[in-house]
Amino acid sequence: MILRFYRTLSFAVIFLLAHVSMAQKSVSLEDVWQNYTFRQRSIQNLNWTKDGQHYTELKEGKIIKYSVVDPKNSEVLFDEEIQRVAGKKIKVESFSLSSDELKILISTESEQIYRRSSKENNFIFDRQNKSITPLSKAGKQMHASFSPDGKKVAFVRENNLFLVDLIxxxxxxxxxxxxxxxxxxxxxxxxxxxxxxxxxxxxxxxxxxxxxxxxxxxxxxxxxxxxxxxxxxxxxxxxxxxxxxxxxxxxxxxxxxxxxxxxxxxxxxxxxxxxxxxxxxxxxxxxxxxxxxxxxxxxxxxxxxxxxxxxxxxxxxxxxxxxxxIESVGNDITYLADQKRFIFSSEKSGFKHLYVADIATGKVDPISKGNWEVDDFYGFDEKSQTLYFNAAAKSAIQREVYKIQLDGSNFQMISQHAGTSTANFSPDFSFYMLYFSSAKEPLQISLKSSQGTLIRVLEDNTKLKQQLKDYAISTREFFQIPLANGESLNAYTIKPKNFDPNKKYPVLMHVYGGPGSQQVLDAYPVSNDFYWYQTLLDKGYIIYCLDNRGTGARGVDFKKITYQNLGKIEVQDQIYSAQYLAKLPYVDASRIGIWGWSYGGFMSSNCLMQGADVFKTAISVAPVTNWRFYDSIYTERYQRTPQENAKGYDENSPVNHVNKLKGNLLLVHGTGDDNVHFQNAVALQEALIKANKQFQSFYYPNKNHSISGGNTRYHLYQMMTNFLLKNL
Structure with missing residues (x-):
């Protein structure tokens, strides 16, 4: 009897230990913002060769050329461990090949200027004689580019354009x-x-x-x-x-x-x-x-x-x-070899589609049609008279890769899985890289022939998938919120792993909401915010996100309804959706919060003030607080000028709604933000002080719009987490 008891106890202990060892770990802020545990892998600096039969990539300091059909047939074109300049190692950051592939333009020691600009030192590596020489010794260069014949390079330095003859x-x-x-x-x-x-x-x-x-x-x-x-x-x-x-x-x-x-x-x-x-x-x-x-x-x-x-x-x-x-109209101009016609995109049908125009007569014919949107045009194969493009043809929250003939016939989807697929075609369109992910599937990159035959998988993020098995990760669930006018808004939710529909949960909503943008997309999350949400789920929160009216992939009428009134309809939709959520049996209506960055910061602060009886807490990061402070091109595109539309600028500025504030506000900004200036935060703070409204604020010295670098992101998300735990 005693022996049986101990034997049973031993089995119980073994079972318990095995169960504990198999238990999934909780995601920590350190995992997210210090160790970057969940980083997706992709292919760095992918370039197709001119013949379309090879491609190059930068891998561990080596520039490698691969045969498309035979992966074992590869060649190292440059190895930073071998090549030196005056005994100094050159760390390759990016590269490009000359048309004959005999020379490589290598960029290193780059200094970021603004979002898309940098200056760097460039070197020319001659593959024939293995020599490597500086492109210029008179200072760092910008935008260095080979001529099509590969004999010259042009670049910009100190606001002037220069030319180097490589011979x-x-x-x-x-x-x-x-x-x-x-x-x-x-x-x-x-x-x-x-x-x-x-x-x-x-x-x-x-x-x-x-x-x-x-x-x-x-x-x-x-x-x-x-x-x-x-x-x-x-x-x-x-x-x-x-x-x-x-x-x-x-x-x-x-x-x-x-x-x-x-x-x-x-x-x-x-x-x-x-x-x-x-x-x-x-x-x-x-x-x-x-x-x-x-x-x-x-x-x-x-x-x-x-x-x-x-x-x-x-x-x-x-x-x-x-x-x-411009991203929707005329952006994709492609000239045909006959020099008589060109392909372009337009929203004139109410949805973004592709057209072909005759230069001499001005005659324009549609190529793609329907109540759906073309997202990206990949190019035109002259030989087969086929266009390749990306579109949201099945659903606004998904993307597929398609082909179609120039005359509009033979419209076919060439990607296969539900989710988000994009492509990168070889110059002769005989091969393409297919990039696929979904809300539940990390990025997979496949190499395929033009007929769709799988040649091989280049990246499937196996390491990330294995890591995810060790953690309690909840994925996004998509749904729609119906509006009173009969329309529905796309949304997603993320619930705790141990979700109990009989409990009441606090809710944190994430918002961006800007014109033509999209947050609700069936793709694997690129942003680490998704993993930050896992830490909040573990503390008993539910996450929601809604694409309000004015966002993209649903046609012109849906997108441009916010014209000259930025922040009006978008805020109404977010407040309405919060009220909708508040009626769900498992949502604690007294604890609904919202947060956003940039346009999302504009939205979250507005929602807290204009929806004062709905939202308890808001975090506003790097917000526009008055569109008079933002740049001409973006703002006037949607608002016209302040001189023409003062009402549209002022009525929906959070600065003018501070008296309505009831809940908890955290305002965050970088003092070195060249995009949404720190001036925006100062103006809102001044208005809140005048209205005698208490709030919390934090600034990051010298940090730009991304508020990143070093320990910054970890500090920021730790602060936001603590704020939510205390105030939501």
Whole structure:
């Protein structure tokens, strides 16, 4: 009897120990923001070779060339452990190959400037003689780029455009009048870089004999001043930043001829207060194509300019009662080899689709159609007359890869799984990399043939999947919240692993909500916020996120309903959704909080004030608090100017709703934010103090809009967690 008791006890202990050893761990803030335990792997610096049969990548300091069909057939093109310059190791940060692949342009020691710009030291590695030489010894360079024939490199330094002949080694200044805060040649000013999503402002002609380039005259643009802390006397950093309604740069285009070593101006029009958001060469080296957009961004024209005399002519135009966003209209201009037609995108049907236009006649024909949106255009295969693109054709919260003939026939999905799929095609479209993930599946990168045959899997994030098994991770569940007008809003929730529908839970909502944006997407989370949420789930919270009206992938009417009233309908939708959640049996209606960053910070502070009886707590990180403080291009695209639409600027500014504040507010900002200036936080704080409203605030010295670097993110999320535990 006693023996049986001990034997039973032993089995129980063994079972208990086994169960404990198999128990999943809780996610900690250290896992998220110090160890970065859950980082997804991808392919670094992927480049297809010109023949389309190989690709290159940067892996552990080596530039490796792989055969598409035979993975064992690989070649190390450069190894930073072997190659030295004056005995010094060069750490490869990025690279590009010349057209003949005999030379490699290697970038290192980069210094970030703004979101898309940096300056670095560049080196030319000659694969034939194994020599490596500096591109220039006169200072770091920006946007260094091979000519199509691989014999020259152009770059920008100190606001001027330069040219290096790789055969002679001679360096020549194409422009000389560049000056900080006055004139920029070949690179964008701050607002173009931020809002038109490009920083390199020059293009080689197809025949390598010309360079078309931008010039920004920002002399009359007002300066914004940021103090940089850390020394005995703080330094002032002044840069040109056009706020809504203020003067923009005067932008011009020129073509430089390497033959006669002269630049000619391109005729961009008499109106100096306009935008040129895109410029590229057509299929011919005789013609430069550019887009002209008026300041209100509701009239877009595509023009062709002669590279010989600079004369230009309009070949296509579009108008809108609201605005024409360049990412949706004209962004994907692709010229056909016949030099008679071009492919472009437009929202004129009410949804973003692809069109083909005849240059001579102006005739435009739709290629894709339907009540769904094209998301990204990958290119056109001349041989098969096939277009490849990404779209939200099945659902606004998913993405698929498609192909279609130029005449609109044979519309087919070539990705296979529900979730989010994107692609990267080889130059001849015979192969492509398919990137797939879903809410439950980390990124997988597959190499496929144009027929869809799987060649091999390049990355499946096995390590991350194994790590996730050790942790108690809850995934996102998608659902819809019905509006009174019959529409539904897409949302997701994340619930604790031990969720009990009979309990009452506090809720933290996450919001962004800006025009054309999307947070509710069936893709594996890229942001570490997802793992931070796991730490909150472990403490008994439920997470919700809603894409309000004004967000993307649901057509023009849905997206542009917020025009001239940013923050009105979006805030109403977030408050309505919180009220909807409050009625759920397992939600504690007295403990609903909301947080957001940037546009989301604008939204969260507004929600706490305008929804004072709904929200108990809000965290507002790097918020816009008054659209008068934000840049011209973004703000006027949706609000027009303050001079035209003062009501739209003021009625939905949280600064003007401070008297309604009842709950707990945490306001966070970086003092070195070049994008959403610290001025926004100061203005809101001043208004709250005048209204005698108590709140908490925190600033991060010298940190930009991302508030990152070193221990910063760990500190920030620890503070936000403590604030929620105390106030929600």
């Amino acid at each position: 002679s080694g001679k360096e020549k200044a194409i422009t000389t009048s560049g000056k900080f805060n006055h004139i920029i040649h070949g690179a964008c000013d701050w607002v173009y870089e931020e809002e038109f999503s490009f920083a390199k402002a020059f293009q080689w002609s197809p025949d390598s004999k010309k360079i078309a380039y931008y010039t920004f005259d920002e002399t009359k643009v007002p300066e914004y001043n940021m103090q940089m802390w850390g020394e005995l006397y703080p330094k002032d950093y002044r840069f040109k930043y056009p706020k809504a309604g203020e003067a923009n740069s005067i932008v011009s285009l020129s073509v430089y001829s390497l033959t006669n070593q002269k630049s000619i101006p391109i005729q961009v029009g008499k109106d100096k207060d306009q935008y040129i958001p895109r410029m590229k060469w057509t299929a011919s080296s005789d013609w430069v194509s550019f887009i002209r957009l008026n300041r209100l961004q509701n009239h877009m024209e595509i023009l062709h300019a002669s590279a010989k005399d600079g004369n230009s002519k309009v070949i296509y135009e579009e108008r809108s009662n609201t605005s024409l966003e």
